[in-house]
Amino acid sequence: MFSDIPPTSDLVIRPLAYRDIDVVEQWLSQQGVHEQPFGKHTLLPQSMTAPLQRLQWLTGTAKQRIYVAERGDKLLGVAQVAPFNENRTTWQVQQLAATEFTEVGTQLLRHCFSSILEARTWMLEINIEHQDALALYRHNGFQPLAQLTYWQISSTQLAQLAQQTPSLPNLLKVTNADAPLLYQLDTASMPALVRQVFDRHSRDFRISLTDWLQDSFASWIAQAHASRAYVFEPQRKAAIAAYTLYACQDGRSPHWLELTVHPAYTWLYPELFAHLARVLQPYAPAPLVLVSTDYQPEREAYLEQCADPIRHSLMMSRSVWHKVREVRSTLPEGLTLSEVLQGLQTHHRPQPGRMSTKEGMQVYYQEPDQGNG
Numbered sequence: 326m327f328s329d330i331p332p333t334s335d336l337v338i339r340p341l342a343y344r345d346i347d348v349v350e351q352w353l354s355q356q357g358v359h360e361q362p363f364g365k366h367t368l369l370p371q372s373m374t375a376p377l378q379r380l381q382w383l384t385g386t387a388k389q390r391i392y393v394a395e396r397g398d399k400l401l402g403v404a405q406v407a408p409f410n411e412n413r414t415t416w417q418v419q420q421l422a423a424t425e426f427t428e429v430g431t432q433l434l435r436h437c438f439s440s441i442l443e444a445r446t447w448m449l450e451i452n453i454e455h456q457d458a459l460a461l462y463r464h465n466g467f468q469p470l471a472q473l474t475y476w477q478i479s480s481t482q483l484a485q486l487a488q489q490t491p492s493l494p495n496l497l498k499v500t501n502a503d504a505p506l507l508y509q510l511d512t513a514s515m516p517a518l519v520r521q522v523f524d525r526h527s528r529d530f531r532i533s534l535t536d537w538l539q540d541s542f543a544s545w546i547a548q549a550h551a552s553r554a555y556v557f558e559p560q561r562k563a564a565i566a567a568y569t570l571y572a573c574q575d576g577r578s579p580h581w582l583e584l585t586v587h588p589a590y591t592w593l594y595p596e597l598f599a600h601l602a603r604v605l606q607p608y609a610p611a612p613l614v615l616v617s618t619d620y621q622p623e624r625e626a627y628l629e630q631c632a633d634p635i636r637h638s639l640m641m642s643r644s645v646w647h648k649v650r651e652v653r654s655t656l657p658e659g660l661t662l663s664e665v666l667q668g669l670q671t672h673h674r675p676q677p678g679r680m681s682t683k684e685g686m687q688v689y690y691q692e693p694d695q696g697n698g
Contacts (some may be wrong), residue, residue: 334427336401338436341391349391349403352422387418392436394429402429406437409448414524416441418449427461438645446522448526448642459639467641471519472619476632477579478598480610484632486602493596497639499567500554506564507555507585514585516620522642548574552604556593565590570601576609584615584624591623598631 341349361534394402409415418437423429438447450473451458453463478486499507508527512520532540540551555567571581582601586593605613614635617624 335396335687336394336432337396338392338394338432341393341403345393345400345403348400349393352403372467390437392433392440394433401425402433404430404437406432406441408444410523410525411529412524412526413443415446415448415522416444417463418447421458426457426624430461431465432527435463444645446524446642446644448522448640450638450640453637453639462641462643465643467643470522470640470642473616473638474619474625474634475614475616475636475638477629477635478613478615478628478632480612482601482631483613486599487606489599489602491596491600491603493556493593493600495557495559496554496600497557499555499569501531502522503555503564506529506557510555510564510567510585510587513587514621515618517596519618519620529611548577550574550608556590556597558590562588566593566597568597568601570604572605572608574608576611579611580605580608580613582613586621586624588623591627594624594627598627608635 362387389405389407391403391405393400393404399609402425403421404418405420406416406418409417416437418434421430421433423433429492438444447467448470449462449467451462451658453459453472497503504527507530508525511525511530515523550572552572553567553569557563560564566584566586568585569583584597586597601613605611617628618640619625
């Protein structure tokens, strides 16, 4: 549902302009920003993220949409949203900042809901400690979807895991041809409600040339090495686990891991972490950070033995199907819809007939019975 706060007449919400970039960069880099983009990890450091983001804004190559709220000549708020999947049916609120958080934040959200018509579902990730932002999103129709826990495995624990010998005979590198396998794995690894909100398809797991260039540039700047692989089950012809590992080469930032495991193959967790620990051995000592959701209890049970929780977030979603209002046709008094449908049915039984064409072909058609009317 929408907020009960009426729109203010003097508050103008518009897309980002060139003159707003300095103020927007300052706001989005403040500690008061409550959200972070869910999903893909950002390799670039903060010193490089802002210049690259500014270049994308100026050239129009960024997928994000940024709206600002102003009253007079003073900016009061900013909202950054972006599509979550390739079909652009699910959008996410990446960042939101405002001086009058409740009033201006509500108007920014309502503007996004009404202006981006292709979005059927909205989602976001928010730290559970920000109670004001939680109240704002709940008031604007967002509901909890899943709880997320960020875990950190220390470099000492990684060294201990590297001493184990993993057994992963069918570990293959990921290519775009493996997108259907990764899509099936992603579908099986989450409940139906989360899968419906994400609305992913096989092309969401393909890497375009633009994304590959951006990842390569980010890896070069951040001195990180990205590797993608999956475990193939030959009998089922399916992928049962997949990971993307961003290994920091100089040790200045933690390693980052994105991991997906089929619920029927939870025994792969010790094998995968032993393999990943061995992969990280040539790099400088640094902790490994990954995220898990509350619908993956086996993963959290394993991580409790070798990792420490460092942050708790909440994934929230909101549907916009309420925009389609129910329209009831007005029928004459005493007339029901079933009677109308019966009146459209024919009262004559059709009989087969035939006619001849010039080429000698016979075409069969249905001819009504003239004797029953």
